[in-house]
Amino acid sequence: GALVYQYPRRTICKSGTSMRMECQAVGFQATSVAWYRQSPQKTFELIALSTVNSAIKYEQNFTQEKFPISHPNLSFSSMTVLNAYLEDRGLYLCGAAGQGGGISNERLFFGHGTKLSVL
């Protein structure tokens, strides 16, 4: 079946340092990947949408300079949180949609998320 893996599951970084998280699609081709953040006591906010062979589109309040994303192929994406501060803590989710493996390209599969704590 279609699965999305994220790693690490949890990470702690010192304030002002950077942290990279990865997302891997298994069983299907992830033609588009969305990165979301769930801050404490809040719902999921879309950070950016990445489609293979297209420019990455960032939502308002999120920038490439702060959250650079790489989506080099149909199974892998990574995002870095640069200069992390307290307001960046939360659960970062990767949601992938695509084709193959019998899935619809309308269906979004989420990983477990990477929980970021900032000291």
Added chain:
Amino acid sequence: GDSVIQMQGQVTLSENDFLFINCTYSTTGYPTLFWYVQYSGEGPQLLLQVTTANNKGSSRGFEATYDKGTTSFHLQKTSVQEIDSAVYYCAMRERGSSGNKLIFGIGTLLSVKP
């Protein structure tokens, strides 16, 4: 702007109780509506979705009806079980937008006591 409203932050029930979680949405178009469930320590999983107004979606005993008149998509289950304890998110995607671009509600924590 587009939004999804869940008024109940937390719902506590006993096993076999009836579940009702409120969800309303606001958008100018004809969205697809979703319910996601997030168990502790995991990412959200799709519970059900409905694309067409006035249709009902159902899964694992849960059901929700896409009511365009009241712009609602309330989640119901006749008899909840302890294993249903989780956070439930109502979400929508505007028609024509990417499959990944969802707008989520704040979530409702369901606690079911044995």
